[in-house]
Amino acid sequence: MNPSTFRNHSLGLKSILIVANNEWRAFTTNKGVLVSMLMQPVMMYGLLVLALSTNISSVKYAGHVIPYNQYALVGILAFFMTTQMSQAMYRATVDKQYGLLAIKFLNGVQPWQYLCGMSLFPSLGFIFQSIILFILGILSSGIYNVVYYFIALIFALIILEFWSSLGILISTKISSYQKRDLIITLVFIPVSYAAPTLYVLPHHPPLLLKMLTSINPLTYQLSAIRSIAYGNFNIASIGIGVLITIVMIVATQIILNRMQLTLSER
Numbered sequence: 001m002n003p004s005t006f007r008n009h010s011l012g013l014k015s016i017l018i019v020a021n022n023e024w025r026a027f028t029t030n031k032g033v034l035v036s037m038l039m040q041p042v043m044m045y046g047l048l049v050l051a052l053s054t055n056i057s058s059v060k061y062a063g064h065v066i067p068y069n070q071y072a073l074v075g076i077l078a079f080f081m082t083t084q085m086s087q088a089m090y091r092a093t094v095d096k097q098y099g100l101l102a103i104k105f106l107n108g109v110q111p112w113q114y115l116c117g118m119s120l121f122p123s124l125g126f127i128f129q130s131i132i133l134f135i136l137g138i139l140s141s142g143i144y145n146v147v148y149y150f151i152a153l154i155f156a157l158i159i160l161e162f163w164s165s166l167g168i169l170i171s172t173k174i175s176s177y178q179k180r181d182l183i184i185t186l187v188f189i190p191v192s193y194a195a196p197t198l199y200v201l202p203h204h205p206p207l208l209l210k211m212l213t214s215i216n217p218l219t220y221q222l223s224a225i226r227s228i229a230y231g232n233f234n235i236a237s238i239g240i241g242v243l244i245t246i247v248m249i250v251a252t253q254i255i256l257n258r259m260q261l262t263l264s265e266r
Contacts, residue, residue: 013113015104015108015110015117016116017117019104019109019116019117019120020116022117023118023121023124024124026091026121027120027121033125034128037128037129038132040080040129041076041080041129041132041133042132042136044076045076045133045137046136049068049069049073049198050069050140052068052198053067053068053072056068059071061230062226062227066230069137069140069141069142070137072197072198073143074144074152074222074226074229074230075195075196075197075198075222075226076197076198077133077152077153078156078195078197078221078222078225079192080126081126081218081221082188082191082218083192084122084123084125084126084163084164084167085122085166085167086184087121088118088119088122088163088165088166088167088168089170089174089183091118092171092172093171093174096172111252111253111256114256115161115168115249115253115256118164118168119160119161119164122160122163122164123157123160126156126157127157130153137149144229144230144231145229145230148228148230151229152225152226155228156225159221159224159242159245161249162217162221162248162249165245168256169248169255170183172256190212191216191218192218194209194212194216195213195219195222196213201213220237220240220241221241223237224238224241
């Protein structure tokens with residue numbers, strides 16, 4: 001099919017609501033995903049971080065001496081953004097594999113509207129996990145400042161669009177769940193653990209670690225989120241986080257505009 005057939009007409013903002021409604025129903029009916037999202041904060045913060053905090057009482061970060069559990073909690077918050085990338089990939093892969101993507105585009109859904117609607121699933125998942133993490137943090141004195149936490153959460157929802165768009169972009173290049181799982185393993189794990197989510201980056205890190213963190217978008221996003229969560233509001237870090245998000249959204253929209261549409265995978 002010629003992709004130009006869906007560029008000349010649009011359902012308008014109604015198309016965002018149509019796509020978002022499908023994602024809302026997919027999210028609320030997928031009990032397995034909800035249970036998995038519930039267990040992640042419990043396992044990562046409730047078990048791992050609180051266990052580590054018995055040996056690591058505090059860390060120094062940006063001029064602050066912060067209890068380790070407060071430092072790691074923000075790292076886990078950022079970590080959850082990257083895990084939602086897999087959800088965006090899964091939802092977009094389903095659309096592509098069963099021809100739903102082509103049907104949506106050919107019936108007046110523009111690529112930018114598709115991105116907006118498809119972001120609902122990972123956004124809901126992230127909010128759900130952030131609330132669970134907040135409750136655990138309150139119970140364990142892991143929240144540095146409640147107001148700053150929710151401001152950081154709002155900013156993280158904006159940055160989440162980077163990972164949602166990246167997941168959708170990757171899904172345009174894969175045709176099976178096996179390839180999706182392989183990409184998640186090869187990309188998601190190194191990106192998530194190379195960033196200083198649970199550790200403080202030393203002043204003179206090993207060369208390999210320095211290289212991985214310097215090219216890792218999560219490093220810069222995490223720096224911005226932490227600056228908000230601790231009340232520093234580093235404008236440079238926040239600006240970088242927003243900029244790379246915009247670049248990813250634009251790049252994904254361009255790919256969606258140019259991709260070949262098919263009603264079934266070959």
